[in-house]
Amino acid sequence: MTKLSNNPTELNELKALWQAREQSNSAWLNQLQKHAFDIFSSSGFPTTRMEDWKYTDTRNIATNYPQWLKTQPQTIAHTPALLDIDNSIHLAFIDGHYSPEYSGTKQLPPGIIAGNLGDLADCYPGLLQEKLGKLANNNDSGFVAINTAFACDGAALLLPDNQDLEQPIYLSFFSSTPEITIQPRLLINLGVNSRATVLEHYSSNVAAITNAVTEINCGKGSELTWYKLQDEHIDAWHTAVQYAHLDQDATIKTTQIDIGAGLARNELRLTLAGRGAHAEAKGLLMADAQRHVDSRITVEHTAPETSSRERYRSILADCARGVFNGRILVQAEAQKTAAELTNKNLLLNSGAEINTKPELEIYADDVKCAHGSTTGQLDETSMFYLISRGLNIDEARNILIRAFAGELLTDISIEALRNRVQSALEELEHGHVK
Amino acid sequence: MLIKINNLHVSVNETEIIKGLNLTIGEGEVHAIMGPNGSGKSTLAQTLAGHPNYDVTAGTVEFAGQNLLDLAADERARAGIFLGFQYPVEISGVSNIYMLKAALNARRKAAGKPEIDAVEFMRFVKEKAALMKLDQKFLTRGVNEGFSGGEKKRNEIFQMAVLEPKFAILDETDSGLDIDALKVVANGVNQQRDDKCSVLLITHYQRLLDYIQPDFVHVLANGQIIRSGDKDLALELEANGYDEILAAAKA
Ligand SMILES: Nc1ncnc2c1ncn2[C@@H]1O[C@H](COP(=O)(O)OP(=O)(O)OP(=O)(O)O)[C@@H](O)[C@H]1O
Ligand SMILES: [Mg+2]
Numbered sequence: 001m002t003k004l005s006n007n008p009t010e011l012n013e014l015k016a017l018w019q020a021r022e023q024s025n026s027a028w029l030n031q032l033q034k035h036a037f038d039i040f041s042s043s044g045f046p047t048t049r050m051e052d053w054k055y056t057d058t059r060n061i062a063t064n065y066p067q068w069l070k071t072q073p074q075t076i077a078h079t080p081a082l083l084d085i086d087n088s089i090h091l092a093f094i095d096g097h098y099s100p101e102y103s104g105t106k107q108l109p110p111g112i113i114a115g116n117l118g119d120l121a122d123c124y125p126g127l128l129q130e131k132l133g134k135l136a137n138n139n140d141s142g143f144v145a146i147n148t149a150f151a152c153d154g155a156a157l158l159l160p161d162n163q164d165l166e167q168p169i170y171l172s173f174f175s176s177t178p179e180i181t182i183q184p185r186l187l188i189n190l191g192v193n194s195r196a197t198v199l200e201h202y203s204s205n206v207a208a209i210t211n212a213v214t215e216i217n218c219g220k221g222s223e224l225t226w227y228k229l230q231d232e233h234i235d236a237w238h239t240a241v242q243y244a245h246l247d248q249d250a251t252i253k254t255t256q257i258d259i260g261a262g263l264a265r266n267e268l269r270l271t272l273a274g275r276g277a278h279a280e281a282k283g284l285l286m287a288d289a290q291r292h293v294d295s296r297i298t299v300e301h302t303a304p305e306t307s308s309r310e311r312y313r314s315i316l317a318d319c320a321r322g323v324f325n326g327r328i329l330v331q332a333e334a335q336k337t338a339a340e341l342t343n344k345n346l347l348l349n350s351g352a353e354i355n356t357k358p359e360l361e362i363y364a365d366d367v368k369c370a371h372g373s374t375t376g377q378l379d380e381t382s383m384f385y386l387i388s389r390g391l392n393i394d395e396a397r398n399i400l401i402r403a404f405a406g407e408l409l410t411d412i413s414i415e416a417l418r419n420r421v422q423s424a425l426e427e428l429e430h431g432h433v434k
Numbered sequence: 435m436l437i438k439i440n441n442l443h444v445s446v447n448e449t450e451i452i453k454g455l456n457l458t459i460g461e462g463e464v465h466a467i468m469g470p471n472g473s474g475k476s477t478l479a480q481t482l483a484g485h486p487n488y489d490v491t492a493g494t495v496e497f498a499g500q501n502l503l504d505l506a507a508d509e510r511a512r513a514g515i516f517l518g519f520q521y522p523v524e525i526s527g528v529s530n531i532y533m534l535k536a537a538l539n540a541r542r543k544a545a546g547k548p549e550i551d552a553v554e555f556m557r558f559v560k561e562k563a564a565l566m567k568l569d570q571k572f573l574t575r576g577v578n579e580g581f582s583g584g585e586k587k588r589n590e591i592f593q594m595a596v597l598e599p600k601f602a603i604l605d606e607t608d609s610g611l612d613i614d615a616l617k618v619v620a621n622g623v624n625q626q627r628d629d630k631c632s633v634l635l636i637t638h639y640q641r642l643l644d645y646i647q648p649d650f651v652h653v654l655a656n657g658q659i660i661r662s663g664d665k666d667l668a669l670e671l672e673a674n675g676y677d678e679i680l681a682a683a684k685a
Contacts, residue, residue: 381523385577388483388519389537389593390511399536403527403576 011041013066018149026121028129029151036138036148045142052141055323055355056265056294061209061237065146068181068209073097080174081203083229083416088170089114091155095175096182098153107167113158114169117185120156127158131189135215135243140267143239147183147213154185154212157198161191161219168197168414173212175204175236186214190222190250197225199414203260207235216244216252220274223251227417231424232261234289241267248274248303255412256283258293259424265294272299272306272334283312284408284421286428287320287352294323299341301334301364310341313408315401316352317428324356328371332363341371346404348378348428398429436461436632437482437502437601442493444474444481444657450491451477453657459601464623464633466643466668469654470676475636476520478654479605482634483517484510498600511537512544514600518590518607520636525577530589531559533577534596541597559596565625566592567618583610591622602626603634608642620645640672653679 018037024030045062046053073095080094080102091114092102098116108114113124121128138145155171173184190196202210210232218224224244232238238261244252258264270279279299287293299308314322328339345354358371378400386396402409405425412418437459444452451474459465469475481488482495484507495502498513505513525533539549563570566588578586587607594602604623608616623633623646635646643651643665651667652659655676660683661667671679 379523379525382525384485384507385519385523385525386528386533386536387506387508388485388511388517389533389597390508390540391533391536392508392540395536395540396508399528399533400525403525406527 010062010066011044014069014146015041017066017069021150022152024118024121024152026125026129028125029121029132032133033149033151036133036145036151039138040142040145040149043139043142043145052296052325055321056263056292058239058263058265061239061263064179065181065209068179071177071180073180074177076176078176078205080172080176081205082172082174083170083199083201083420085168085170085199085414085416088168090170090172091115093153093155093173093182093184095177095180096153096173096184102172109163109165111160111163112165113156115156117154117156117187118152128156128187131215131217132187133215135217135245136213136241137243140241143211144213144241147185147211150183151185153183154187156187157196158187158189159191159194159196161193163191163194165194165196168199170199170201172201173203173210175208175210176206177208178206179208180206181209181211184210184212186212188214188216188224190218190224192219193221194219195223197413199227199229199417201229201231202238202240203231204233204236206233208233210236210238210240212240214240214242216242218244218246218250218252220247221249222247224253225413226252226254227412227414228254228256228266229259229417229420230257230261230264230266231259231420232264234260234262234291236261238264240265242269244268244270246270246272246274246277246279249276250274251278253280254282255408256295257421258283258285258287258295259421261291261293263292266296268297270297270299270308272301272308273303275303275305277303277306279308281308281310282408282411284405285312285314285322285324286424287314287322288317288428290319292321296325296327298327298329299339300329300331301337301339302331304333304335304337306334307338309339311408312343313345313404314354315346315348315404315425315428316354317348319349319351321352322354322356324354325359326357326371327359327361328369330362330364330367330369335364335366337364338368340369343373344404345373345375346378346401347375348401394429398426401425401429435459436498438496440494440496442481442495443491444477445489445491446477446487451657452481454493455654455658457652457659459632459634461632462627462630463649464627464635464646466635466637466648466651467654468637468651468668468671473655474657475654476605479517479520479603479634479636482603483507483515508540512541516594516597516599516602518587518594518602518604520605522578522586522590524579524581526579528577529574530577531573534559534593537597562592562595565595566622568592584612584615587611588615588619591619594626595622598626598629599631601632601634603636605636606638608637608639616642617645640668643668655680655683
């Protein structure tokens with residue numbers, strides 16, 4: 001039995017808040033929430049005594065979670081810092097609640113369901129009941145369980161079969177009320193042979209807690225390009241878990257970008273469950289000051305002839321702390337699997353630090369798997385070479401840092417996102433002086 | 435006179451490598467420096483380019499009327515110094531052309547000029563690449579990334595041709611070049627020389643000097659220039675090696 005990390009007052013407060021929550025009209029949803037809350041009641045929030053949380057102390061989040069959950073959203077004072085994405089379908093959430101005002105769903109082609117999860121649960125009960133909570137495992141951590149226990153606000157995107165959606169789907173979560181807890185819940189479902197591009201964007205201009213859970217189903221032959229940008233305020237705390245399940249010949253291309261937050265933890269769990277499924281998972285983690293960014297990815301190959309490639313890079317400045325854990329798991333039935341995991345880390349200052357752990361766990365015999373990890377500083381010989389050509393120290397650093405980010409930056413297909421990442425890189429370059 | 439080195443002493447990790455070196459180079463002159471392995475040739479080259487690991491403990495270096503030692507490495511480059519490295523580094527993810535454009539613009543910025551026009555730049559770079567018989571595919575590849583030894587050296591001279599320095603220090607640019615490449619590289623250097631660029635040519639082989647006729651040849655040993663002469667000195671060294679000269683210098 002795991003020892004409870006919440007003190008009883010926190011748990012009681014959460015229980016009161018949970019009981020007082022606005023109940024759904026759907027009995028199945030209430031049941032799902034209740035089951036999750038029961039699990040949370042016995043697990044609590046994770047502690048550093050747990051192997052998976054060894055380097056990431058979430059005590060501050062646990063302490064403030066209930067209190068900040070009581071915070072009522074204030075009228076938004078400034079226009080939220082959203083990305084200007086051409087031609088996108090936009091679902092905007094302000095302080096955790098769906099905002100029709102900032103959303104833009106006019107371009108939604110027929111057949112596609114996109115909107116606020118809570119509303120859709122009432123409109124399409126059958127569809128959602130079939131999918132919601134099926135991939136997320138409340139036993140994975142207290143954060144997942146408590147998110148499910150309150151699951152209501154968030155985005156749902158359901159694509160029918162054979163739908164090739166050109167416009168990117170932009171899901172933005174912006175917090176502007178100080179000391180608020182938001183618990184976005186997302187559900188993405190691609191029908192057979194469908195194609196879509198989705199961006200989850202989290203930002204804030206205040207101290208806030210975000211605890212998000214995303215469930216992604218990729219139907220047979222479908223292809224999802226998924227981005228996540230975590231660009232929260234330095235006093236904000238962010239945790240998120242994504243579960244993705246791939247059927248036969250489905251492809252998922254994920255890019256996770258961490259720029260902000262005082263503490264951020266992201267967990268991506270991919271399951272390649274159909275023959276021929278393929279995943280490309282990329283991550284670019286940037287942190288300066290005293291930020292803490294923890295990123296983990298688990299790719300589970302459960303079907304034959306599946307392949308995955310994971311490329312994660314981090315750039316840490318000042319006294320930032322990074323944690324990376326990459327795990328490839330090949331089950332016995334997943335013969336002829338190919339998987340490759342690389343993790344490269346660039347430390348710009350001697351105060352920056354990273355704990356990295358790539359892991360392979362293989363139960364099949366006919367597989368091709370590789371993993372590797374490197375950590376280093378900017379190469380001095382390269383620096384001098386560029387400087388000897390007339391570039392000043394800052395220019396030389398910028399070029400080498402950008403080169404390190406490499407295709408993780410240049411491959412981003414959404415221009416506004418690429419520009420944001422680019423400017424974050426520049427801030428990282430300039431923000432700190434040798 | 436373009437550069438005047440007077441009583442230069444240089445230490446690396448507290449060990450003195452250059453021990454009182456004097457050398458004066460006029461505008462458009464080519465000076466060859468030869469000398470045994472480990473005698474300090476590359477140390478001299480790196481020091482002049484401003485590498486931070488090389489400590490100048492005594493002496494002066496005057497360059498185009500300025501105190502060179504007062505300038506940081508990037509300022510020296512913008513003032514017109516170019517170092518062709520003995521071992522050019524590979525920088526993946528930074529294309530040759532991107533680096534050159536940044537380097538040219540850094541010069542223009544320092545001179546208060548606007549950034550170079552993209553079309554103009556491409557035309558100029560392609561012209562120089564053709565001169566160096568450098569395939570255009572090398573322009574977009576990472577700096578020296580996966581280049582053969584000879585290609586790297588050729589790329590150094592190509593960069594020199596683009597950056598048009600006042601003073602080029604070429605550290606064993608001839609090693610690893612085949613005969614044809616040697617001619618191409620020599621041709622590139624000679625063109626710069628015609629444009630009044632002065633050259634310090636570090637080499638182990640007299641052969642290079644058949645293609646680039648030096649005005650002076652110096653022998654560097656033990657951190658000092660122990661003998662200077664004209665191009666015939668190189669022939670003499672080729673025939674007799676360094677023993678005689680080293681012995682004479684000791685006596
Ligand atoms: N960074 C360094 N740390 C320690 N010793 C160094 C360093 N750089 C050079 N040296 C030493 O200084 C001496 C001169 O080296 P340098 O590279 O200048 O010789 P060189 O004349 O260019 O030789 P070669 O003909 O082999 O290229 C050598 O003994 C070398 O080991
Ligand atoms: Mg040398």
